Amino acid sequence: GESVGLHLPTLSVQEGDNSIINCAYSNSASDYFIWYKQESGKGPQFIIDIRSNMDKRQGQRVTVLLNKTVKHLSLQIAATQPGDSAVYFCAENAGNMLTFGGGTRLMVKP
Amino acid sequence: EAGVTQFPSHSVIEKGQTVTLRCDPISGHDNLYWYRRVMGKEIKFLLHFVKESKQDESGMPNNRFLAERTGGTYSTLKVQPAELEDSGVYFCASSQGLQLRQYFGPGTRLTVT
Numbered sequence: 001g002e003s004v005g006l007h008l009p010t011l012s013v014q015e016g017d018n019s020i021i022n023c024a025y026s027n028s029a030s031d032y033f034i035w036y037k038q039e040s041g042k043g044p045q046f047i048i049d050i051r052s053n054m055d056k057r058q059g060q061r062v063t064v065l066l067n068k069t070v071k072h073l074s075l076q077i078a079a080t081q082p083g084d085s086a087v088y089f090c091a092e093n094a095g096n097m098l099t100f101g102g103g104t105r106l107m108v109k110p
Numbered sequence: 111e112a113g114v115t116q117f118p119s120h121s122v123i124e125k126g127q128t129v130t131l132r133c134d135p136i137s138g139h140d141n142l143y144w145y146r147r148v149m150g151k152e153i154k155f156l157l158h159f160v161k162e163s164k165q166d167e168s169g170m171p172n173n174r175f176l177a178e179r180t181g182g183t184y185s186t187l188k189v190q191p192a193e194l195e196d197s198g199v200y201f202c203a204s205s206q207g208l209q210l211r212q213y214f215g216p217g218t219r220l221t222v223t
Contacts, residue, residue, distance in 0.1 A: 032210045043114070043201055043214035044153070089153065093210050097143065097155035097166060098203075 008087060010105045019077040021104045023090030028071060032093035035064060035075045038103075039086045047075070047088075082108050112136070114215035116202050122221045128190040131218045135184070135204030141165075142185050143205075143212060144177060148198035159185060192222045 013019045025033065031052040036044035050057045050064045050073075057064050063076040073090050085108045091098040115134045123129050135142045144156040156175070157167040161182035170177070174193070179185040189196055199219050203212040 034211065036214070041216075043116075043216040046211060046213060049211055091153075095166065096141070096158050096210075097169070098145075098212060099155070100145075100153040102152050 008103050008105045010107060012107045012109060013080050015080060015082060015108050015110050017080055019075075019080045019084070019106060021075045021077075021088050021106065023073040023075075023101045023104075025071050025073060025090065025092045025099075025101070027092055027094050027099065028068075030092035030094055030099075033064070033066060033073050034091050034093070034098065035062075035073075036089045036091065037084075037086045038089065044089060077106075080106075080108050082110060084108055114202055114204050114213055116200075116215040116218050118218060119216065120219045120221075122223065123192055124223055125194055126191045128188065129192055129220060131187045131189075131200055131220070133185045133187070133202030133215060135202070136206070136213055139204035139206045139213075140182070141205040141207075141212075142179060143203040144185070144187055145169075145201040145203065145214075146198050147201070148195065151198075153201065156187075189220070192220075194222050196220060197222045 034049040035047040038044045048059045048062050048064050055066050061078045065074045087103045087105050089103045090101045117132045140161050142159040145153050147153045155169040158165045159179045162179050176188045199217045201217045203214045205212045
């Protein structure tokens with residue numbers, strides 16, 4: 001897949017457990033943040049987003065937390081399933097372009 | 111509704127050749143973006159179109175890369191002549207109006223040998 005050659009931190013969780021993926025962003029002026037999931041051979045798929053005037057947003061089985069004080073973003077996945085195995089990217093909006101983090105590989109053990 | 115599509119999915123060319131990548135955004139999306147990930151690196155922004163106009167091309171690496179979006183619908187990204195370091199995956203994304211959420215295509219894997 002696209003991540004060959006890219007050393008990614010890996011999070012390994014047991015099926016059914018909750019997962020927390022962390023991300024540090026760099027631009028204190030960023031006002032929009034987004035999480036993507038990328039499976040092998042596919043493009044980044046939108047999961048959830050959040051604006052800087054919020055500190056928490058929930059979706060279906062996913063929650064994004066934003067801490068602007070320390071420029072930290074996290075993605076929580078409840079009851080992790082095998083289909084959640086993928087590489088997860090956070091991205092911040094600077095102007096109209098997205099600046100991506102390096103990604104975290106999530107591996108779900110059955 | 112069809113998502114963002116890209117063609118080809120894979121391209122293998124020799125150094126010095128020319129390759130043209132195509133992106134069809136989601137219908138009605140005025141904003142079209144090109145990104146790429148080269149080996150071992152993060153996904154990086156290349157440029158942004160609003161309709162047929164280049165809004166921001168600050169990420170284009172050099173003048174061997176030419177992006178067009180004539181008519182404001184699909185876009186092409188031409189690399190001429192290709193170099194080894196151009197190998198990677200090229201992603202296209204689109205968004206609607208003033209919305210910040212960008213939807214990505216599956217990418218084109220370019221291999222320059």
